[in-house]
Amino acid sequence: MNKQKQKFIGRSVPRLEDRPLLTGQGRFAADVNFPGQWAMRVVRSPIAHGRLNGIDASAALAMDGVHAVWTFADIAHIPPIPFRLTGLKALEPYQQRVMASDFVRYVGEPVAVVFADDAYVAEDAADAIELDIEPLPPVMNATDAPGPFDAAQSTEPDVLRKGYGDVDAAFRAAHSVVALDLSVGRHSGVPLETRGAVGYFNEALDRLEMHGAAKVPHWNRDTMGRMLGRTRDNFQLFEGHVGGGFGIRGEIYPEDVIVCAAALHFKKPIKWIEDRREHLISANHSRQQTHRIRAAIDAEGHILAIDDEFFHDNGAYMRTHAATVPDLAAAMLPGPYRVPAYRATAHIRLTNKTPCGTYRAPGRYESTFVRERLLDAIAAKVGVDKAEIRKRNLLPKSAMPYALGLETLGTHIVYDSGDYGLLLDKALDRAGWPQLQQDIARRRANGEKVGAGVAMFVEKSGLGPFDDVRVEVQSGGSIELVTGAASVGQGIETAMAQICAETLGVDYTTVSVIHGQTDRIGRGLGAFASRVTVMTGEATKRASTKLRGRILKLAAELMQAEPAQLDIVDGEIVRTGGTPGPSMKLTDLAAARPGELIAEDTFESTHMVYPYGVHVAAVRVDAETGGVAIEKYVMAYDVGKAVNPMLVEGQIAGGLAQGIGGALFEEFVYDESGEPLSVTFADYLMPTAHEVPESSILITEDAPSPLNSLGLKGAGEGGTNPVGAVIASAIDDALQMPGAIVTLPVTPQRLRAICKKK
Amino acid sequence: MTDKTAITLTINGKDHKISVEPRRTLADAIREDCGQTGTHIGCEHGVCGACTVIVDDAPVRSCLMFAVQAEGKTIRTVEGLADGDKLHPMQQAFMDNHGLQCGFCTPGFLMLAVGVLEREPDISDEALIDVLSSNLCRCTGYQNIIKSVRAAAREMRKA
Numbered sequence: 055m056n057k058q059k060q061k062f063i064g065r066s067v068p069r070l071e072d073r074p075l076l077t078g079q080g081r082f083a084a085d086v087n088f089p090g091q092w093a094m095r096v097v098r099s100p101i102a103h104g105r106l107n108g109i110d111a112s113a114a115l116a117m118d119g120v121h122a123v124w125t126f127a128d129i130a131h132i133p134p135i136p137f138r139l140t141g142l143k144a145l146e147p148y149q150q151r152v153m154a155s156d157f158v159r160y161v162g163e164p165v166a167v168v169f170a171d172d173a174y175v176a177e178d179a180a181d182a183i184e185l186d187i188e189p190l191p192p193v194m195n196a197t198d199a200p201g202p203f204d205a206a207q208s209t210e211p212d213v214l215r216k217g218y219g220d221v222d223a224a225f226r227a228a229h230s231v232v233a234l235d236l237s238v239g240r241h242s243g244v245p246l247e248t249r250g251a252v253g254y255f256n257e258a259l260d261r262l263e264m265h266g267a268a269k270v271p272h273w274n275r276d277t278m279g280r281m282l283g284r285t286r287d288n289f290q291l292f293e294g295h296v297g298g299g300f301g302i303r304g305e306i307y308p309e310d311v312i313v314c315a316a317a318l319h320f321k322k323p324i325k326w327i328e329d330r331r332e333h334l335i336s337a338n339h340s341r342q343q344t345h346r347i348r349a350a351i352d353a354e355g356h357i358l359a360i361d362d363e364f365f366h367d368n369g370a371y372m373r374t375h376a377a378t379v380p381d382l383a384a385a386m387l388p389g390p391y392r393v394p395a396y397r398a399t400a401h402i403r404l405t406n407k408t409p410c411g412t413y414r415a416p417g418r419y420e421s422t423f424v425r426e427r428l429l430d431a432i433a434a435k436v437g438v439d440k441a442e443i444r445k446r447n448l449l450p451k452s453a454m455p456y457a458l459g460l461e462t463l464g465t466h467i468v469y470d471s472g473d474y475g476l477l478l479d480k481a482l483d484r485a486g487w488p489q490l491q492q493d494i495a496r497r498r499a500n501g502e503k504v505g506a507g508v509a510m511f512v513e514k515s516g517l518g519p520f521d522d523v524r525v526e527v528q529s530g531g532s533i534e535l536v537t538g539a540a541s542v543g544q545g546i547e548t549a550m551a552q553i554c555a556e557t558l559g560v561d562y563t564t565v566s567v568i569h570g571q572t573d574r575i576g577r578g579l580g581a582f583a584s585r586v587t588v589m590t591g592e593a594t595k596r597a598s599t600k601l602r603g604r605i606l607k608l609a610a611e612l613m614q615a616e617p618a619q620l621d622i623v624d625g626e627i628v629r630t631g632g633t634p635g636p637s638m639k640l641t642d643l644a645a646a647r648p649g650e651l652i653a654e655d656t657f658e659s660t661h662m663v664y665p666y667g668v669h670v671a672a673v674r675v676d677a678e679t680g681g682v683a684i685e686k687y688v689m690a691y692d693v694g695k696a697v698n699p700m701l702v703e704g705q706i707a708g709g710l711a712q713g714i715g716g717a718l719f720e721e722f723v724y725d726e727s728g729e730p731l732s733v734t735f736a737d738y739l740m741p742t743a744h745e746v747p748e749s750s751i752l753i754t755e756d757a758p759s760p761l762n763s764l765g766l767k768g769a770g771e772g773g774t775n776p777v778g779a780v781i782a783s784a785i786d787d788a789l790q791m792p793g794a795i796v797t798l799p800v801t802p803q804r805l806r807a808i809c810k811k812k
Numbered sequence: 813m814t815d816k817t818a819i820t821l822t823i824n825g826k827d828h829k830i831s832v833e834p835r836r837t838l839a840d841a842i843r844e845d846c847g848q849t850g851t852h853i854g855c856e857h858g859v860c861g862a863c864t865v866i867v868d869d870a871p872v873r874s875c876l877m878f879a880v881q882a883e884g885k886t887i888r889t890v891e892g893l894a895d896g897d898k899l900h901p902m903q904q905a906f907m908d909n910h911g912l913q914c915g916f917c918t919p920g921f922l923m924l925a926v927g928v929l930e931r932e933p934d935i936s937d938e939a940l941i942d943v944l945s946s947n948l949c950r951c952t953g954y955q956n957i958i959k960s961v962r963a964a965a966r967e968m969r970k971a
Contacts, residue, residue, distance in 0.1 A: 068907055075915030076903040078850020078890035082916060085849040174833065246854045246862055246950045247916040297852070297916030298950045330855040543914025543951055704910050704952060711953035735859035735948065742945035743954040773953075 059623050062552040062562045063764065066700035069548045070563065071541075074295075081294040083250030083266030088323035091252070092121055094316065095176035096309060096326070097166040098336065099158035101187045102194075102406040102728020106158055108186040109166055114179035119171035122320070123183065126155045126165075129315060132281055135306050137376040138273060139463060144212040145402070148203065150371035150409060152308035152315075157204070158187060159370035160408050161730050162335030164308050169316065169324065192406035192728035196367035197344050200403065209404040214377060216384045218459040219395025221350075224359030228350035232431045238420045238778065238798045240342035240367065241720040243413045243712070244740060247297020248328040249337055251310045253317030260288050264314050267291035267570060269304025270580035272538050275572045277306060282315055286572070289314075293570025299542025299581065300712065301412035302338040305374045331733045338375075338411030339722055342367040343383065345424045355436035355443050359395035362387060362424065366402050369409040377402060378463070379410065382417030382514075385462035389425050390474040390512050390666055391447040396460075406728045412582070414712055415771040418511065419778060423798060426509040426779035434792035440508055440783065441482055448474045448510075455760070463517055463583070469664045471757035472692065478510060481668035481690035484752050490672060490686070494787075503675040504685070505790075507783025509776035512666045515768025516588030516761075518659035521579060523593040525554060525601045527651035531625060531641030533558065533565040535597075538578010539590040540570040544770065545701040546586050550594050552697055553764070557598035558605075559622030560640065583662075584768025587697060592762040593657040601653035608647050609638055663759040665767035667691040669776045673784040677809040680802030682718055682785060687749040694758040694767035702769040703751045709773020711746045716774075717781040718799050719745070819883040823848055824892030832879045838872075839863040841879035842889060850890040850919050854948070861947030864920040864927075865889050871927035890919035893926065901967035902926050902960070911960030913951035920947050925961045933969050937962070 074080055099106075111123040134149035153164045166183055170176035193201040193209050200210040225231065252265040262284055267274060271291040279289045296303060309326050316324045328337070345364040349357055366380035384398035413419075433443035449456055451473040458467040490506055497504050524536045535554050539546060551565035568574055579585070606617040609627040613620065613636060621630045628637040644651050672686040689706055696702045719739040723731040732738040758765025782795035785805070794808050816831040823846055830845040837856075842848050842865065851874060854862035858876040865874045866888040893900040902922050905911065912918040921944070928935065928943050935943070940961060949957060 069910070071915070072907045072912060073899075075912055075918055076890075076899065076906055076922070077894050078848070078919055080850070080915055082849075082852065084843070084853065174835070244950060245914070245916070246860060246948060247852070247914070248854070295916075296914060298914045300950070330857065330860075543916075545913070700910050704913060704956065707953035707955055708913060708951045709953075712950070734857055735855050736857070740948055740950065741954075742948065743941050743958060744945040746954045748955055749953075 059559060060561065062556040063697055066698055067548065067552065067562060069545055070551055071545060071547050082247055082297055083252065083294065084327045086252045086265040086294060088252065088254050091323035091325045092169045092171065093173040093176040094313060094324050094326040095168045095173065095180040096164045096332065097168065097180045097183050098332065099154060099161060099163040099165050099187065101158055101189050102161050103192040104158050104187040104189045106154055106156055106165060106187055110184040111166065113182040114168060117175065117179050117182065119175040120179045121169045124167045126153045129153055129312065132311060132315060135308065135311065135374060136277060138270070138305065138374040139376065140378040140381050141376045142212055145372045145376050147207050148211050148372040148404060150308065150373055152311045160406050161728060162408055163370065167312055169320065173327065194405055194724060194726060194728060196365040196403035196405055203404060210401055211372065211404065212377065212402050214380055214384055214400040214402065216460050217397035219359065221359045221361050221395045221397040224395045225350045228358055229353045230435060231348055231350055232428065232435050233348040234427055234431055234796065235346050236424050236427055236796050237344040238341050238423055239716070239721040240339050241716045241722060242339045243300030243302040245298025245300060245303050248330060248333045249303065249307065249309065250327040251313040253313040253324040255317045255321055257321060262289045262314060262318055263292060264310065265292045265294065267293045267304065268296040268542060269299055269540050269582055271540060271570050271572050272578040273580065274306050278311055278314055281311060282318065290573040293540055296542045300414045301416060301582065303542065305338065305411055330735065334733050334738055335408055335730050338373060339369055339408045340379065340410050340413035340416060341420060341716065343420045347424055347428055349428050349432060351432055355432045355438060355446055357391060357393050357447050360388065360393050361397045363399040364401065366400055367405050368402060369405060369407040371409040373409045373411050375411040378412055379417045381462050383421040385460045385467060386418050386512065386514065387421035387425055388458060389422065390449055390510050392449050407724060414709060415775040418513065418775045419713070419716060422509065422511045422776045423778040423782065426776060427782060430783050430786065431793055441478065441487065444478060444510055445475060450475065465660060465662055468661055469512060470661070470759050470761050472664065472666050473756050474510065474666055476756060477666065477690050477692055477754060478668050480752060480754065481670055481688055484690060484750060485670040485686065485688040503677055503788045504672065505784050505787025506670065506672040507780045507787060508668065508670050509780035509783060510668050511776045512664050513772050513775055514662045514664055515584035516659065516663040517583040517585045518589060520656055520658045521589040521593040522575060522577060522654065522656050523590060523597040524575060524652065524654040525597045527605070527640055527644045529644055529648060531639065531644055533560060534568060535565055535594065536568045536575050537590050538575050538580065539586045540581040542581050544705060545698065546581065549587055549697045549701060550590060553591050553594045554598045557595050558602050560625045564625065584770035588663055588762060588766045588768050589657055589659065591697065591764065591766050593655060595763060596655035596657060597653050600655050601651065604653055605640070605643065605651055608650060609643055612646065613638060659761060661761060663694070663761050663767045665691060665693050665769065665772055667772045667776070669780040671780045671784045673781065673788055675785060675788040675805065680806035680809065682800065682805065684747040687747050689749060689773060690752040690754065691769065691772040692754045692757050693769045695755055695765040696753050699753055702753055705769045706751050706773035707749060709771060710749055710777060711741050713774040713777025714746060715741050716799060717778040721799050721801070817880055819880055821846060821879065821882055821887060823887045823889055834878065834880055836879045837875050838877040838879045838882050839874035842874060848889050848891050852916055852919055854917065859948070861924060862917050862920040864923045864947065866923050866927045869930065871924045890922055893922060900926065902964040905960040905964035905967065909956050909960040909963060911952065911956045917947060917949045921949065921957055925964065929965050929968055933965065
């Protein structure tokens with residue numbers, strides 16, 4: 055009888071999300087259909103930069119099954135897509151209209167859309183539309199001198215400056231200076247599900263709906279509502295299953311706005327599903343930066359100052375993320391080290407390529423590569439081991455909490471907790487670092503090109519400013535949890551159910567988590583910046599605690615007891631401590647007090663929380679083919695508290711695969727005229743089961759966050775952040791050429807060229 | 813291109829009488845004409861494998877086959893794997909080993925793995941990774957997919 059109260063937080067319980075996804079019952083954007091819907095096909099510019107003189111749609115309009123063709127004139131009343139984050143005033147003239155007006159600025163830019171009976175007809179009609187575009191010279195390199203954007207603006211919208219301390223004095227006093235030129239290639243999240251949106255105008259209710267929402271449904275509803283003249287009462291967004299997010303999915307794109315505008319205008323359901331070529335040239339790209347970095351050091355390799363000037367290639371327009379990526383790159387560059395003086399100068403540049411946004415570990419994949427290359431170079435300069443140089447420069451545990459003296463995303467960066475030295479020791483121990491060094495030396499003596507690298511990083515997560523959660527015991531006794539967060543496949547339903555269930559005293563499988571439905575909760579911030587487990591998690595705990603109090607109070611009245619004498623165990627209200635006496639099922643209480651077992655609470659936070667990690671890699675290089683085989687990969691990550699370790703490991707392992715993609719394979723390549731050359735999965739190479747090695751994952755909880763009651767830190771980006779850095783470090787070592795790798799991805803062509811130079 | 817042909821597709825033992833253009837892909841016919849949306853389309857050029865179904869006991873990319881070519885053949889999709897509420901060992905193994913995250917590539921991986929293991933129950937580890945490398949997943953990093961398929965292979969050999 056004396057049932058044990060179940061713990062769910064910290065357990066690797068199976069996911070609640072899995073069954074429908076495994077049985078073909080998922081509901082992704084392309085699975086949504088309305089009777090009588092029209093298919094929309096986007097006509098895209100085939101020219102990287104040019105003057106749009108005319109569009110002839112007469113042949114398309116004459117085709118059977120074609121209903122309409124829209125060009126800029128049809129949507130000229132719709133304002134440009136506004137900024138969601140880091141929206142600097144200077145960037146506003148560079149916002150993207152939902153279709154090109156007089157100029158086209160990248161291959162893939164929407165210039166017209168076709169509405170037809172079905173997708174095949176729409177595609178035929180789109181092919182029949184003739185564009186009169188007068189080509190202009192494109193700007194293809196962010197490091198070249200800026201060119202004209204339009205008559206009034208250049209392709210350098212702004213220069214960000216961040217820093218603290220007296221950098222110039224530190225360089226004057228330095229024992230020596232280490233300087234590097236480094237660049238990271240253009241790649242992106244590329245979820246397996248392409249984008250898609252279905253607009254539906256319910257005339258009877260005067261309600262506009264968009265299905266296929268993701269990531270930030272509430273913000274998108276409010277913002278597109280302002281663009282289209284709809285309010286939060288008559289415009290709703292619905293998130294179904296989302297086939298991967300990674301930062302790029304779910305931002306407001308031109309196509310989302312057009313679908314909604316057309317549904318409203320034609321009073322017909324409008325369905326748009328992107329194809330893969332479109333995705334690769336029109337969904338957000340990311341990452342491309344070139345850094346010129348210098349460090350002033352003393353004789354032992356202690357950093358005295360860092361000065362970094364970099365060029366961020368944002369493509370043709372400033373989309374919803376505005377300056378977010380370069381801002382994060384500059385703000386997070388110092389990482390886990392003591393950097394007494396720091397200066398970053400970030401040139402935001404536009405080029406005639408696909409516009410950019412965030413991609414998992416935005417700005418940090420880039421700046422960790424740069425910083426960790428710098429640490430390796432300092433180690434080589436001073437003549438010490440790469441682990442030792444890091445130990446010499448790490449911030450000690452006693453420095454926590456540590457105010458970096460920089461701001462990003464509207465928050466002051468304060469590392470909330472951490473023991474970086476301890477995690478480095480644990481990671482090196484897990485990797486068997488001394489033995490690894492011996493093995494490498496032995497194999498190298500036999501002529502093999504093998505080497506090891508190590509990289510460290512600080513991540514950020516849990517961006518506020520708020521999250522709301524409402525929890526209710528429903529009439530059948532099951533629990534419904536409603537949040538304005540979103541799912542991109544990461545397991546939010548399971549993690550929130552675990553926190554709710556343990557707090558309440560029910561089984562986690564009885565909790566159903568509703569997310570991404572703007573008609574179910576007034577506001578919400580969605581899923582980005584590894585924020586959900588931290589923000590929604592803490593809000594869930596608070597709302598569940600409140601609901602528990604309410605349940606016990608109502609039960610106490612019926613059970614003639616004091617609330618303090620009662621507990622909830624496995625969905626049953628019982629006397630505390632196994633005291634015998636009558637009990638009551640939650641189901642029965644819900645039936646006795648219908649509509650009363652409900653509670654809502656909010657978590658607000660003005661600071662992010664900062665998980666941190668260490669990756670260690672060992673590689674073998676084939677100098678003939680330029681191929682890199684990853685032989686060992688260790689990831690240590692301190693997440694404060696892991697709600698579901700299986701899901702945390704899943705995030706880290708998946709993040710690694712994407713990091714490897716950017717380190718070795720994935721790159722959006724253009725020719726000099728601006729023609730994109732990576733437009734299929736045959737030329738944009740994502741890692742397969744062959745290329746991703748088995749990895750060893752060490753999750754630690756040595757530094758719980760003091761900023762929430764569970765000690766949570768987000769886990770979404772630590773698998774990706776330092777992968778380019780550590781792979782570069784290991785390849786350098788394998789080649790016995792310190793500083794050889796200055797460019798990502800390290801493609802076979804690039805690596806062969808380096809090997810030949812030797 | 814609008815002349816349609818009447819065909820019958822046999823999916824998971826059920827006949828679907830549909831009328832399609834010759835150019836309609838099997839993937840589109842399964843999804844749009846037969847309403848079986850568990851089969852997903854990720855690239856439409858035969859690389860990602862999200863659309864993998866089993867046709868006459870062999871895993872095929874349904875985006876690379878025309879619907880008219882599948883007439884008279886036995887088609888199996890993800891919707892036909894479970895036996896009522898009881899998951900197929902492959903589905904169960906994916907759940908037990910966290911072999912899926914967003915779930916978009918999952919039906920393709922399930923059908924690929926089931927199709928291969930039914931033909932080669934004792935496939936070597938190396939050959940299995942070769943097979944699994946023919947589909948793309950963007951969430952999991954593959955190790956849990958490999959683990960899941962190995963676990964299912966053990967179960968399927970018992971059956």
